[in-house]
Amino acid sequence: MVNSDKKKKCVIAVDAMGGDFAPVNELLGSLAAYNEAGDFELLLVGDKQKIVESAKEFHLDLNEKIIVHADQVIEMDESPISAIKSKPNSSLVIAARLVKDKKADAFVSGGNTGAMLAAATLIVGRIPGVGRPTIGAAFPTETGKVCLVFDAGASVDSKASHLLEYAVMGTIFSKEIYGTENPTIGLLNVGEEETKGNELSLFAYELLKKSNLNFVGNVEGRDILKGKTDIVICDGFVGNVILKFGESFMGFLKSKIKRYADAGLLNKLKALIVKSVFKTALSDIDYQTYGGVPLLGANGISIIGHGSSSPLAIKNMVLRAKEMYEKNLIQKMEEALKIYATEK
């Protein structure tokens, strides 16, 4: 791939210590992304010795200059805000500070989600006009396109103005990253009628209706997997519950099929066929394809991965971060939010 002359190369800081299999998966994934795309700068933030050892173990050709040493790690079960404050030399905090100090354009972590959110908000800071950052989750749909749900859990007890922000940022993300022309937006609710819902959804409906977004009205829980709209907007409490509920469905299905398979040899054979059909038919359910979820609203590209992110997932997270940077997402979101600035 040829470097673009138009703008400086994207610098991506990867929290190499974040995930459950750190630094191995982070290293394998980041280097795979680098080898594939090339035209960006990679910074691996974490324990230098461990990273170098992992590189040796996997016979990877690693330039040690890209390692930014960090001698602390924020664990998965630590309380986000106190962890960030008490561990200034953690890989996550250092990666966030690189973005804050404009030494990196993006940061990627498969670590503690809450700490990542806190770092993005408190260290990197928010885009002007953003009250609250939001996490977007890409749900597979019947149509084959994804349905982007904002907020998938960045914050709870959102106000209507936050939901409007999610819709503004989500629209840019859907356009730029998924190439959706004029993304349709649905407001998640308990019924389709304008008068339905809780206090938040009634207020949010009003704001969305008078916005310049392609708001098509209320949608229900069943409309997400149907792909009724490109984007679904909701409070992070609801979004987080649906995301986790949805992620558990395949496990539920597999447990039922396993029980079926255990009942005899013919059943076992049939279950193997089911497994092979699933592999092809449901390939777009694989979370690794999306890698991680984007955190929109921080004043720097941020991608949050599963704790158990595979090398492939990490690779796709890094490539997604690069794409978000190259498409000027931050600036475009800031611009789009300006017209609503006076309404708050």
Add this chain to the structure above:
Amino acid sequence: MVNSDKKKKCVIAVDAMGGDFAPVNELLGSLAAYNEAGDFELLLVGDKQKIVESAKEFHLDLNEKIIVHADQVIEMDESPISAIKSKPNSSLVIAARLVKDKKADAFVSGGNTGAMLAAATLIVGRIPGVGRPTIGAAFPTETGKVCLVFDAGASVDSKASHLLEYAVMGTIFSKEIYGTENPTIGLLNVGEEETKGNELSLFAYELLKKSNLNFVGNVEGRDILKGKTDIVICDGFVGNVILKFGESFMGFLKSKIKRYADAGLLNKLKALIVKSVFKTALSDIDYQTYGGVPLLGANGISIIGHGSSSPLAIKNMVLRAKEMYEKNLIQKMEEALKIYATEK
């Protein structure tokens, strides 16, 4: 079946005009329940002529005395409260009034859910101690037991005290109807830690913790299908969204498998095997088994069905209503709620 001498026979009023296939499915289902169980009185509330005609069409032996004529019908898309006020002679309102006037012990409808809720609250009235009635949805789980989710959509913007009521009533329901010894209760939240969540869940956690219920703490979206607890408590907005999201999953899966099947003959054959495996392995997903969802908190047994309820679903709704009556659910819930009466 022999009549019980201990108490008077249960009288069940069925809204014969409620569902999409009314009165046919209502008639077929109710009579099937009656023929199976026998020891209850059935009242079919609806257009007498239509009911009689349907009975003739299906060669059913119908005693016309059990028909309570109603010359109005509340349609699916009508606004609940205004429909109830403007249609006093609708099958739904008359059925509710039969319960209010102690001429029936239970009412069952596959009609407009909102109108059913409004009728239960405004006409039948609430059990003393109930601030808000709640709908319970039975989710299938990996363990084979169901997970009961309250509230699945009876109301939104619940207060913590309402969530406590749902837990109290849900515990009785789980014990009596599912035979669960000491049902475990989880509070639906975005994380397991006590300090997680929105304002509502933080307050509800406190109330549940100091209750005499078997509260085990917060659960997440993924824990429902895992069957981590017997009961999951949440606001009706969230519960409704998950219920509808969950109901859409099989449709999503089928659409993916259909697309797979369309790609060739071998695929089509494999897809047929998947279908047959699903039929056995996922038999407990069939909504018809549960029939409808119980509405707890109204001062009379109430069961709400899908608009598209099949005769089998209606039959099971009627049998469930009978069981709820015979197990004295209303009295037991009232008793259980008394100890929390002063806390509000």
